[in-house]
Amino acid sequence: MTADPDFRPHRVVVLALDGLLPFELGIPHRIFGRPRDARRRHLYEVVTCSIRPPGPVETDADFAIHVAHGPEALATADTVVVPASYELGPVYGQGVLTEELTAALARIRPGTRLASICTGAYVLAAAGHLDGRPATTHWADAERFQRMFPKVKVDADVLFIDDGDVLTSAGVAAGIDLCLHMVRRDHGTAVANEVARRTVVPPHRDGGQAQYIHRPVPDPQLATTTAARTWALGRLHEPIQLRDLAEQEAMSVRTFTRRFREEVGVSPGQWLTQQRVERARQLLESTGLSVDQVARNAGFGTAQSMRQHLQTALGVTPTAYRRTFRADGQKVSTARASRPAAASARASAKSSTG
Incomplete structure (x- = not known):
């Protein structure tokens, strides 16, 4: 097999700041370190750097980590990921960057994709990258984040937001959702699903952050809406x-709707639309079915209805989406997702479209 001189893996540089959470630092390495192409070549190269010369970086645990790269690595990135840190100093306290952090971020090339996990959004906001844009962070920090950065359109109900070249995620494990979404955006559902299987996590989580906010624990004797969701997933092609749905749980419509929103974080109708969009995406990527057939199998009924829902959710038509992703899950177009397509994550991650 001859080498491909034009092949170069997408370079992800993870910025390790003092006080970082080791779990979040490991997320990009785990998710981006898995995808390979048909020739078993790694599709991503993941590098960790700090804002200082190579050396130790403190964590929020009882150990430090040794980072082998300094801020110069940021200049080589195709994507920069900023995980959360508990020692952001003036970034968290006053919403301003330190001189050291400012100098490091200045090395990032224009057009580089930026992403944050949890309170890493403070760094992007303090640098001005989130002004006028939708963004999210951990739900417990969202109100404070909005007060500190009033120009940012904060949405505390979502797991992550994709605004094209800038992406933000909610707390901790939502970083997994975000990184899987970027793999899905770059290389298709099949590749992202394989990474999810190998990581033993769901390829897509229902609902937003609302389901994780503390509320009284319900009586375990009460029924949940799990059976109804399972029933619906097996019948997406049918009118539902x-x-x-309420009948599957022997509940009144009112009780079921309330319980569903408490458990999933969105209304039954929003959830059902989201599942049908995901089904349509899978069929468009992995089958040769016509657009009309995909629409029927995904439960949209008509191609026009599916076109409207995909345009809202993904920012593209079914035909354009299929052109972007081959049936084997490999991406045909290497063009970056445009900002209008950013609605993609707010439907895919948000699970809250209304």
Whole structure:
């Protein structure tokens, strides 16, 4: 097999700041370190750097880590990921960057994709990258984040937001959702699903952050909506009414709707639309079915209806989406997702479209 001189893995540089959470630092390495192409070549190269010369970086645990790269690595990045840190100093306290951090971020080339996990969004916001844009962070920090950065359009209900070249995620494990989304955006559902399977996590989580905010624990004797969701997933191609879902749990429509939102974080109708969008994406990528057939199999009924929902959720038409992703899951177009397509994550991650 001859070498491909034009092949170069996408370079992800993870910025390790003092006080970082080791779990979050490991997320990009785990998710981006897995994807390979048909020739078993790594699709990403992941590098960790600090804002100082190579050396130790403190964590929030009882150990430090040795980072082998300094800030110069940021100049080589195609994507920069900023995990959370508990020692952001003036960034967290006053919303301003230190001189050292300012100098490091200045090395990032224009057009580089930027992403944050949890309170890493403070760094992007303090640098001005989130002004006028939608963004999220951990739900417990969202109100404070909005007060500190009033120009940012904070949405505390989502797991992550994709605004094209700038992406932000909610707390901790939502970084997994974000990184899987970037793999899905770059290389398709099949590749992202394989990474999720190998990582033993769901390729897509239902609902937003609302389901993780503390509320009284419900009586374990009470029924949940799990059976209704399982029933619906096996019948997405059929018309499904709210009363049909409620009947699966022997609840009134009102009780079911309330319980569903408490458990999933969105309304039954929003959830159902999201699942149908995901089904349509999979069929468009992995089958040769016509757009009309995909629309029927995904439960949209008509191609026009599916086109409207995909345009809202993904920012593209079904035909354009299929052109972007081959049936084997490998991306045909290497063009970056445009900012209008950013609605993609707010439907895919947010699970809250209304």
